[in-house]
Amino acid sequence: MVKAYDGAPIFSGFSLNVEKGDVIAVLGPSGCGKSTMLRCINGLEKIQGGDILLNGESVVKEEKDMPGVRKKIGMVFQSYELFGHMTVLDNLTLGPVKAKGEDKAEAEKRALALLDRVGLKDKAQSFPRNLSGGQQQRVAILRAMLMDPEIFLFDEVTAALDPEMVQEVLSLVGELAKEGKTMLIVTHEMEFARKVANRILFMEEGHIIEDTGPEEFFEHPTTERSRRFLEGLHYN
Ligand SMILES: Nc1ncnc2c1ncn2[C@@H]1O[C@H](COP(=O)(O)OP(=O)(O)O)[C@@H](O)[C@H]1O
Ligand SMILES: [Mg+2]
Numbered sequence: 185m186v187k188a189y190d191g192a193p194i195f196s197g198f199s200l201n202v203e204k205g206d207v208i209a210v211l212g213p214s215g216c217g218k219s220t221m222l223r224c225i226n227g228l229e230k231i232q233g234g235d236i237l238l239n240g241e242s243v244v245k246e247e248k249d250m251p252g253v254r255k256k257i258g259m260v261f262q263s264y265e266l267f268g269h270m271t272v273l274d275n276l277t278l279g280p281v282k283a284k285g286e287d288k289a290e291a292e293k294r295a296l297a298l299l300d301r302v303g304l305k306d307k308a309q310s311f312p313r314n315l316s317g318g319q320q321q322r323v324a325i326l327r328a329m330l331m332d333p334e335i336f337l338f339d340e341v342t343a344a345l346d347p348e349m350v351q352e353v354l355s356l357v358g359e360l361a362k363e364g365k366t367m368l369i370v371t372h373e374m375e376f377a378r379k380v381a382n383r384i385l386f387m388e389e390g391h392i393i394e395d396t397g398p399e400e401f402f403e404h405p406t407t408e409r410s411r412r413f414l415e416g417l418h419y420n
Contacts, residue, residue, distance in 0.1 A: 186233030187224055194220050195390045198234075202335065202368065207361040209377035209398070210370045212387035213413065218370040221387075222337045225368070226257040238334060255283055258333030262340040264320040266312040272299070272323050273308040279331050291330070298326045302356060318349025325356050336360065336367040343372065374417060378402050386410045 187195040194217050202208065210218050223229040225236055227243055236243040243253050266275045276295035280286040299305045302322050304315075312320050321341055328336060338357060342350045354376050361367060361380040368385075371377055377384060377398065384401040386394040386409075394401060394410050405411045 185224060185231045185236060187220060187229065187231045189220075193390070195224075195231075198390060198392070200385070200392065200395075202366065204366055205364050206366055206383055207381045208368050208383045208385055209381035210368055210385045210387065211372075211374075211377065211413070212385075212393075216387045217390045218387060219339050222259065222339050222368060222370060225335075226259045226337055227254050228259075255331060256334040257337060258328030258331055258335070259337040259339070260321075260324050260328050260341050262343045264312070264317070264324045266320055266324060266327070268312055271309050271311060272304070272315070275312070275323065276327050276330055279327060284331065294330060295326070298329060299323075302326065316349060317345045318352045321345060321349075321353045322356055325353070325360075329360070334366065336365055338367065338369045338371070340370050340372065372417075374402070374414075386413065 185195055185198050186193075187198070198221070210221070212218055220229060224231050225243065231244055238253055238256055241253055243257070266272075267278070270278070273292060273295055276298070277288060277291040280291040280294070281288050296305060296308060299308055304319060304322065307315060307319065312323070315323065325341070341357065342353050345353060350373070354373060357367075357369065358376070358380045369377070369381065381398050384394065384396055384398050385392055386401065388409055393407050394405065396406070400406075401410065402414070405414060
């Protein structure tokens with residue numbers, strides 16, 4: 185694909201093939217295009233060339249068809265985007281009921297089961313402001329899960345959290361990975377990336393510099409740039 189912001193090229197001939205069940209950690213310095221890539225994939229950003237296919241179906245075709253394909257892509261951002269005027273339960277059932285036409289009682293049953301699974305069942309009738317950042321972010325992930333997407337896109341979902349809340353959110357993402365869900369995870373949590381991902385994508389200036397297994401990437405980075413990146417993080 186080709187992507188530019190107001191004529192400033194970000195991607196010129198960017199290509200990525202994601203297989204079902206891939207858990208891909210996307211790493212790279214700030215500004216290299218990680219968020220832009222995810223936003224292009226779920227149609228939040230227009231691309232100027234190429235195509236993005238989900239199971240052979242274009243994500244970038246005419247606007248009117250967008251919601252159909254987009255329902256199959258679950259994205260969670262750095263800042264929890266829950267609706268503040270709605271209860272946790274209503275936040276969770278909105279998508280399934282409105283976008284997928286699911287029966288409200290059925291959606292609530294599924295939502296409560298997921299809340300129970302992450303220990304937040306007692307928060308069902310609370311409003312987001314009464315939840316901690318880590319709790320809100322887990323609800324945001326549950327909201328994406330309730331749509332049964334084909335692929336999850338996580339953009340630095342723990343970056344805005346206090347350190348003590350990072351693990352509870354990462355462990356939920358890790359569980360999804362173990363279940364075989366397909367996902368692209370932009371993260372700065374290197375231990376986590378190494379543990380859950382089967383592929384590490386290292387990007388710089390709109391290019392994929394490395395696309396390799398976690399062991400190879402962290403133990404034997406093949407490029408000078410990825411070595412410098414890891415050294416900068418004091419990882420190696
Ligand atoms: N809405 C926007 N308008 C113009 N330029 C943007 C916009 N969003 C991002 N950019 C630019 O695109 C590049 C990639 O940004 P981004 O995808 O946010 O990087 P990352 O997520 O890797 O930090 C940066 O140079 C950034 O300044
Ligand atoms: Mg970003």
